[in-house]
Amino acid sequence: MDERLSDLLALLRERFSAEPRLDEVEAFLQSEGYDRRQIGEIIDLLTAEIPASARQSRPLFDTPATFRVLGPHERGRFAPEAWGHLLALNGAGMLNAAELEHVIERALAHIDGRIALDDLRSLMEGAGFDESGPGEQATIH
DSSP states (O other): OOHHHHHHHHHHHHHHHHHHHHHHHHHHHHHHTHHHHHHHHHHHHHHSSSSSGSSSSOSSSSOOOOHHHOOHHHHHTBBBHHHHHHHHHHHHHHHHHHHHHHHHHHHHOOOOOOOOHHEEEEEEEETTTOOOOOOOOHHHH
């Protein structure tokens, strides 16, 4: 570690408490002219010095951050809007990972050709999935 970085870490330790709020440290570093990459590296070094017992035990995300990528056999089948809708439902917690896979497999098996957003919604509605969420009422005509 070079001397300039050592001096900066010493300054941050003095300026902020033993358990620094990382958003405050980031704001300070931005005001000093550091870019996002540099700030990330500095914060990594700073947090590595904090003993594990002093760190907050709360995870960064409430749920594990996962993502789903289209497989080669799915790439040409899903319209971008349909795929984005599935990812949005998954991201909102309305579909867990197993349910997402089930919907994908069912759509591939039951819809011929390109899977559009309307096709996907019809398939999910036919299976009893309600997108309206817990606080909203679905309108029935």
